[in-house]
Structures are given as structure tokens and as C-alpha cells.
Amino acid sequence: MNNMIETDRLSQQAATQGAIRIEDVVKIYDPDGAAVMAVDHCSLDIPAGEICMIVGPSGCGKTTLLNAIAGFHSITSGRIFMDGKLLCGPDKPMAEPGSDRIVVFQNGALFPWKTNLENVAFGPLMQGKLGKKEIYEKARSMMADAGLSGTENNFPGEVSSGLRRRVEIVRALMNDPKVLLFDEPYRALDSLTKSVMHEALLEIYYKNKVTIFFITHDLEEAIFLGHRLVIMTSRPCKPKKILTVDIPHPRDYGVLTSPRFRELMEETSAVVHEEAKKSFAAGEREG
């Protein structure tokens, strides 16, 4: 019980860092001279510490937006800020990747040639911030906190996919990031593992205040996890409907059967379905 009150207090205590501001961003791909607009004048404000769920059909350009924030892709015009500092804009089309914004990838990107512990320790080791011994100590204790003791010396290929995702999140958190960028990380998981992963993610979120930018096409996942839902149009991508999920945090799986959850599902599913149909008709590729 005590624990519940503690997490409640924490979740209300707002994070002060990691606000993302997307201003009028356009991204045009021009692979064979035929310009394809992936993102169309998209603006979005994500306050620090929010779980912002980006929902849209496959191939709508959500990942393009994430890649622009992470610094993997350039943008054609517009600006992206973090905590008021320019990440990318007209004079600097591509952001610098950095450990303040860490991506959790769709298919998982734990290095299969490193043990789970070495993976978790990777960030600080590369940055050379701490001594080796301290880094491994911190990595072990963070893994223990996330229920990963005993898997330290296994290679990622030896543990279940659910555990792998958890290791990947711990690897990100080792760097005290301001923003976590999730690119449909649970897409390949079965629904039972998924539900376990959702609760685990929330638990980690309540302990570590970060902003979460989470891409998904699973509406149930979006409503269960998010403070806010941003439903995107199919390509070119821009916000079509923004919805605040007024179910208080901390949440657990009981939420799924609550009447309010059902109402929100009904309210949004028509919008999402319409976009999915458009995207299907346009013959968008997955991605």
C-alpha cells in the first residue's frame, strides 16, 4: 500500500526536462526524382515527463518523425526543439544523435555479441564518464531493479524476447536520458507478453521520470499507456486528432475493463480505422 502512495506521488511530480517541440516540420523524400511527402507541416508540443502515444497506420511517416528527433534523418523544413534548444532546423537539417534521446527499436537492437550486462553498460563505457567498476556495479543494480538478475551473463539470444526488451530499456536508462523514443517496440510480441511488458514499462516510468515518445498502431496499447494520444493521418503524416486520456496514473491492467477505457476506445477507433482504410487504398508499404 505504502508503495502505491509512493509511486502516485512520483508520477504527479513533473519531470523538468525532456520537453519536445515540433514546429511545422516537413519531410520530403526524393529517391528517384519523384518527391514523396512523408511528413506534412506537422506541429506538436510534448511537455516534459509525458507519455505521448503516436498512433497511425503502418507506413504513415511516424517513424520519419522519430528518426528526425533521434538524429538519424534530416528534415526538409521546420524546427524541432528539446527544452527550448534547437535540435534541427533550417540551418541544421539533421540533429546530432545523443544519449539524452535514446531509441528503443522495433526489432530490438541489443548487440547479440555482447552479454546482457555488457549491453547495459555500453552507453557509459563509450562515453567514458565513470570508472569501469562503477559502471558495472550500476548496471548490475539497475538490472536487479528491473527483475533481470541472473541473466547478466547470458547473451541476448539466450533469453526470451520479453526479457530482451526489458534489457534494452534498462540499457537506455543507464544514460539518464531525457526522452525515450519507442518505435513500435512490442509489435512482434504476443499479446500476453505484451501486457506484461506494458505494466513493466509503466513501473519503470514511475521510477524514472522521462518523456516518452511512443509510436504504435495498437490503439489499446496507446490508451493504456499514454497521457495523450496523437492520431496521425496516413501519408503525408500530421496530427489528425489529439486526445487526452483522463484515466489517472498509476495504471494497471484493471484499466482495460473500465468503462472509461471502453469509451475512449470507441471514440478513437473510428478515426483510426478511417486512416487505416486510406492507407490501405494507397497501398502503403509497412515501415
Place this chain on the structure above:
Amino acid sequence: MDQTNALLRRAMPFQTVSDELLADIAKLAKLKSYARGDVIYNAGDVADNIQIVSSGSVQHVMKLGKGSGDLDRVMRSGEVFGWAAVFEDQRARLATTTCLERTEVLQIDGEELMSLIRRTPVTGDVIMSRFATMITKEFAAPDAVAARITHFGQAASTAPVQGDGVGSGWALTAFRLSQWLKSPKPYLMLAGFAILLSFWYLTVEVWKLPRFKDTPGLTTVVKELLSHNPVYGLSIYTPEYYQHIWASVRRVAIAFFLATALGVPLGLFLGWSKQFREYVFPVFETLRPIPILAWVPLAILMFSGTETPVIFLTFLASFFATALNTMLGVESIDESYSRAAYCLGASKWQVFREVIVPGAMPFIFTGLQISVGVAWFSLVAGEMVSGEFGLGYVINTSYTMVRYPTIVIGMATLGAVGYGTSALVRMVGDYMMQWRVRELALGGR
């Protein structure tokens, strides 16, 4: 019972054992609960069982003798303590363990566990060496403590105690070898050879089929090979036989070493740097299709003596195979890996070292296996043209001097030595890529 199995599977010492053995170990295990503050045992007590935390947490304070202080650790689900019960010598508790909350532990009697795993000593030693690794790595105990773990003496002389590195690597290899001998694979392999040899015997010596009847038969070749006084001058009892093998092996070894030392870095840079690739790749691709035999005249013009041209020719073929496969290996690496590394603050050079090189490793080793194969291939071509020793030379001169059985001896020896070298490359690859071996083993391969 399933829960017990799952818990044991997570415990460090038992992670690699077979399902059957794990089930047997599970039968020995007893679940016991303790309340908060209970002491499970004190330092100095008789150590009769090992313990695995199922739920809750246990504080583990180990006294290391005067002056070196205590080692304090909190054990959670899946962690193993009480391992003094599998020591070789006197089994007394080294630590005091206290439950920090309501805790359940699995207890396994040390004697019973050891008599169970003693039945399969190789597996047993793997378990024991994992115990030892766990003690040094996770409990940070001195090596002297880990060295007290029981050994069954089977693979023990080469299965050292500390380190995940050499120790468990070799123990794992020994374990895989024993598994292999138990499987039908070696017998199928023998059957395959038997079929080939009987085909040869029947076609040449029994049925005397046209086209086959003029070639040397199995019995002639075997008799010649095993003769103390060979008709054509070459058998396993003549020193020349080994001189020829040594000459060829030495040339291949030098060429292969040079090809690897130059080909792997070239391939890595070709795959990694777009600009470097623009310069070099077209030249590379123009030279690569030129057959080794076409290089022979130039090789002889360029290098003096008989040795260097042959090594050069052998080197060329394996160099191209190695470099090309390495480059493909770099290209095959999922972009997410380098992106993740950049996200985590790695510099460009760190990405190269930590992601590109290990990520390309499986392809590099595939390349090296091809490379060692083509090395033998071009070696024989080179030896047929120049040189006065070597297996290629044996085959060629035996033909001109009508020593037909010796041709086959040369061919069979080439085959056997070639097989040996590529098996060696594969073993080195498996050893360097434990992650891959373990991943594939889980995939049932």
C-alpha cells in the same frame, strides 16, 4: 514442478544442461520458506546443501579472513548461494545468510547433486566450472575460493576454474564433442565414406566399368599407401610423403595468414566507408574475376625462386574471397545496431570497433572458410606449374611419370588435409563467437 525447472534453468550453473538432467536435478530440490529476519545458516555451519532463491531476498555476508573485510551481497530470485556444499574438501559455510523479507528458497543436497552429475562427468564439469565462474564473477570471491569446487577429472585438466573465457569455452567444446559422439552423426558420416569407397571399389575392380577400368583401384591405392616398400616411391612410411604435405601446408598457412591480415581490414573499410569504396571497389572487382592460372606467368616474372610465386598465387585467391565476404558482412549488419550505438554516445571509431567488427564476424568466418578452400585450390594450380615439392607437384609429376596410384594418394591426402584446415577455421570461429554458438544451440542446431 515446471516452476522449479524454470527457476533452475535461470540459475547460472544449470543454464546449459539438458532438459533431462535438469528434470533430475529438480527432483532433488525441496522448497523451503523463511520469514523476515530468519537466518538460513551461519558461517562455520556444515554445508550440506546449495540454495537458490525462488522469491524474496537474502543477505549474504561472506567473511574472507582477517584483514580482507566482508563481501556483502543481496541475493534475489534465481541466484545461487550455499555453494560450499559442492566443495572438494571440507564443506563448511563461508557466509552468514539472513532473509530480508518473506523468502522461499530451493534447497538441493550437495552430495545427492554431485552423485547425480558424476554420472555424466563432462556435463558435470561444465556445471562445476560455471559454479566457479559464478563465485569469482558474481560473488567477487578470490580465485582460491572458486578453486575449491569439486572437479570430476574428466575434462578437468583443461577445464580451468576461473573466467568465462578459456575455461567454459573449452569445457563447452568438450561437452559438445561428447554430445556429438552420442548422436547418430558420426556413424552417418562413416556410412557416407563407406558408400563412396565401395562405389570406387565396385566400379573399378569388381564390375570394371568402361571409363573406370583404367584408373587405379581402391585396393591398389591402399596397398601402396600402407606399403613399407612402395612400388612408386610414396607411402606413409616414406619421409617424402610428409615433406610434400609439409611444403603444401606451409605455403597455404603463409598465404592464408597474409590474405586474412590484409583481406579482413580491406573488407571492413570497403563496407564501412562509402568514399573508400568508390575508389577501391571497381579496381577490386576488375582484378577479382581473373583466374589464378592467368596470373601464373606474371607471378613467375615478378617473384624469383619457386616458393614465392606459388605463395603469391595461393594468397591472391584467398585474399579476394576474404575481402569480399568481409565487405558483405559489414553490409549485412542491421542499421539499428549502429544507430543504437550512436544513441548511446559512441563515437564513429567506437561504432567501428564495437559494432562493425563483431557484427561482421559471422560473415568473416564464412569468408575464411571459403578462403582456405580456394587457397588449396590455387595452391595445386601453382604447384603444378612450379616448385619441386608439395601435393600438387606430386599429382602432376606422377601423371607424367605414369605412377597412377600415387596420383590418388596425393588427391586423398589433399582432401583430408583440406578438410582438417577448414574444420580448424570453423573451430576458431565457434570459439571466438560463443554468442552465436549459444544462439544456434538454442535454435536446436
